[in-house]
Amino acid sequence: MKVLLLGVDGELGWPLALKLAKAGHEVIGVDNLSTRRMAYESGTDSVFPLPSPAERVMEAKRHLDVDINFIIGDITQPGLLKDLIRKFRPDAIVHFAEQRSAPYSMKDEEHAVFTIQNNLIGTMRLVYAVKEVDPTIHIVKMGTMGEYGTPNFDIPEDIEVEAEINGKRDRILVPRKGGSWYHWSKVFDTDVLYYANQLWGLTVTDIMQGPVYGTRTSEIVHESMRTRFDIDEAWGTVVNRFCAEAVIGHPLTVYGKGGQTRGFISLEDSVTAVKLLIEHPPDQGKYRVVNQFAEVYSVRQIAEMVREAAEKVGLGKVEVHHLENPRVEKEEHHYNPTRRILPSLGFRPTRTLRDEVPYMLEDLLPYKERIERFREGIPPKTTWR
């Protein structure tokens, strides 16, 4: 298949590009490289130094014998997406080209406005480009389980759900409640894609994913092919941050009580699942919502697992600190999302968090000095209030 991958330079974008290309798909990637730039604002950088886009392409050719087309461009600019679709005629468009950090979106007014504008306008440009050039293209959008907040109902794999309100029954959009401007921008994305599906019959897969962790995929066969790995308050997700903290003897930074419960998935399983969804599109004109995660843990449990693993590989005693929670979120809550679609396509997670953490520690150890340099960027400085 021919896949236009928006956000090819990102943490998930690059490993997905490698996996798709290695499987024989044609990959045309687009990125404005904004995460590279934005990550510098925390005084940090990816733990694994990133090759330039041209080097990434060359290393992929050298180690995997694949050709990835890497185009530098900003999809919020008028005309860009339409031109690319006309030129390459993709079967599917994967939309990862969003500002993806909740804390970044909460820093101040300009970061909030940038997040809303960048994410929402990118998605608007996407639906119009597909509608106008080829409405049969399958749009695969990365959303987040965080769009729902922490509701008391079981999160379905559907865009609409039957509800009873004041004694009357109706089909409503599955209720969402963002926990940051970033999360709200993703809620708005979903609304835009839903409406484009209703109006014009666009075919959409909307992936609700939990936090991703890990350093390896089957295609990352050489250091030069690694994807970005962030550990700071804005860009580091919880498992990655804990592992880096353990490597430098920094206490593991649990926000609040740590009862926050999420569905986690490894990097390898995440990109494998996306590949599967691309290869198995829904029926034309259908809006498919997929809950994508492998294991459910609380932040407390993860800290405990990382602590144990770190002590086992000889990193010495690791402390767990409970910081005042900078976010406004429930620290104990119901969590039970449905999972049917990926299993029905044959997807089986191949990694567990417990097994993967030791490999992560092993991969991070050679970069201990670099992580030390980023130490100041780890503790949360952005508060939601």
Next chain:
Amino acid sequence: MKVLLLGVDGELGWPLALKLAKAGHEVIGVDNLSTRRMAYESGTDSVFPLPSPAERVMEAKRHLDVDINFIIGDITQPGLLKDLIRKFRPDAIVHFAEQRSAPYSMKDEEHAVFTIQNNLIGTMRLVYAVKEVDPTIHIVKMGTMGEYGTPNFDIPEDIEVEAEINGKRDRILVPRKGGSWYHWSKVFDTDVLYYANQLWGLTVTDIMQGPVYGTRTSEIVHESMRTRFDIDEAWGTVVNRFCAEAVIGHPLTVYGKGGQTRGFISLEDSVTAVKLLIEHPPDQGKYRVVNQFAEVYSVRQIAEMVREAAEKVGLGKVEVHHLENPRVEKEEHHYNPTRRILPSLGFRPTRTLRDEVPYMLEDLLPYKERIERFREGIPPKTTWR
């Protein structure tokens, strides 16, 4: 009270400014004059010729002896709102500064993107400005009953509602479903204000209003003080458009079956209600949702009323044409929104649609030739599909 009125040059903004000023409130108005410019795109203009901003201020002084401060500026620009709030220290900020036309938002990609961006970024700037300069300021935002679509449940006057979903009960945001990019932009506005209320305790009145009709308010005592009156497909709301059509012998243009049912309110009653809501803010930190309309009619019923009135004042036989509906909307549906808050503040509508239409025809008749010129702009050209 001191009121900062965003969108002072608009159809509702100007009559509200006059009513507030006449009642002794201090009014600082802001407008980027975008509706004047955008209305030209339909090849039309306000039926009543609009004085310039400076003339409006002079005429208000001359006829009502009030001083209105009219500032030309765009609230989506960084810093503007913060500067104005610091300078004027308003008690309330009325937010009417949005692109308010559904068909305009559906014209094409650029109109859609402009609508989403303008409305959402303006609201983002507003919540940050209030939070940072004075979080006690009462925000009065004009929303639309159209945010809900046409649900099967009774629309409450609340931001959250108890719902049962798959056997579990939860408090959810009242479900919304936009019927155009414009309507979605208003849904997003509501989400942004709700989240700012949750995070920072901002005090909000969110007015869900139905279509407004009419030419007169108690303060419009001279032709030079009239507010804009649009009749084209993008800017003309249904009653206003029907009246103008009757005046020039154009068939009344009902979209589809005309069973679309809405809650209507006269210009006079609309601005009176907003004034009352400003004068009676909710408790600090509260999010108050107000359903603002006076009478419920279907489009068919309105066409019938305008036809009768026109024939009675001697305009001859008026035809009613059912055009193919350019919109994607239900033409027959449930409609039963709650109304408690405005009545509890003593609000009683003073106009009925049946009584007001003859006055509208009387006011429009002297402009018959001008309406004729705009004839081409009346039939719908923008289609939702």
